[in-house]
Amino acid sequence: MKAASIFNEVKTADKLLAITFDDGPNPEWTPQFLRVFQQYGAKATFYVHGTNMEKYPDVAQRMDEEGHEFGNHSYSHPHMASLSKEEQTEELRRAEQIIVAVIGKRPSTFRPPYLEYNDDLLAVCEQFGYPVIHATNLDTRDWDMPGTEHIVNVTRAEVRAGSILLFHDGFGDRSQSLAAIQILVPELIEQGFKLVTISELLATETT
Numbered sequence: 472m473k474a475a476s477i478f479n480e481v482k483t484a485d486k487l488l489a490i491t492f493d494d495g496p497n498p499e500w501t502p503q504f505l506r507v508f509q510q511y512g513a514k515a516t517f518y519v520h521g522t523n524m525e526k527y528p529d530v531a532q533r534m535d536e537e538g539h540e541f542g543n544h545s546y547s548h549p550h551m552a553s554l555s556k557e558e559q560t561e562e563l564r565r566a567e568q569i570i571v572a573v574i575g576k577r578p579s580t581f582r583p584p585y586l587e588y589n590d591d592l593l594a595v596c597e598q599f600g601y602p603v604i605h606a607t608n609l610d611t612r613d614w615d616m617p618g619t620e621h622i623v624n625v626t627r628a629e630v631r632a633g634s635i636l637l638f639h640d641g642f643g644d645r646s647q648s649l650a651a652i653q654i655l656v657p658e659l660i661e662q663g664f665k666l667v668t669i670s671e672l673l674a675t676e677t678t
């Protein structure tokens with residue numbers, strides 16, 4: 472049984488980073504993140520919930536129009552490892568279907584909710600053609616509101632060419648994640664990093 476590859480980061484010769492967001496689109500917070508990326512001409516990847524795509528298609532369409540990428544993060548954000556292979560397939564299929572319905576494009580990568588996976592899920596992801604995308608700065612735990620400084624400092628320690636950085640634009644109060652992004656995006660650009668989508672980053676992978 473063939474399994475999908477898992478990426479925490481991408482081996483690349485270029486000074487590129489992928490900033491990713493989970494759990495949107497969110498009508499309150501996502502537009503505020505978009506403003507930062509627009510200001511600096513940077514691109515991000517959004518691992519959206521299928522259910523939020525149904526609720527907030529207008530926010531999703533704006534994300535797409537501004538050049539950001541969509542990733543599959545399941546339809547209803549379950550603990551995937553506790554589902555049958557058929558249920559896992561259905562979660563990915565429904566999420567992909569609503570993303571295509573709203574923005575007319577197929578997502579090309581998957582991030583498991585809670586970063587939980589098992590062999591069945593890796594096989595299902597392979598069937599969909601999705602690499603599985605984790606991240607290098609998981610210790611920020613930005614979803615848990617540990618303080619902006621903590622989020623910024625943990626992320627800074629994980630910044631190198633090819634890093635995949637994870638934040639949340641949905642699920643509760645995202646003010647600390649937003650404040651961290653407002654600090655990090657200009658800082659990374661100042662350091663000479665280009666902030667690209669996950670597909671652009673994966674395309675530069677060296678072996």
Ligand SMILES: [Zn+2]
Pocket residue numbers: 493494544548583584585
């Ligand atoms: Zn999530």
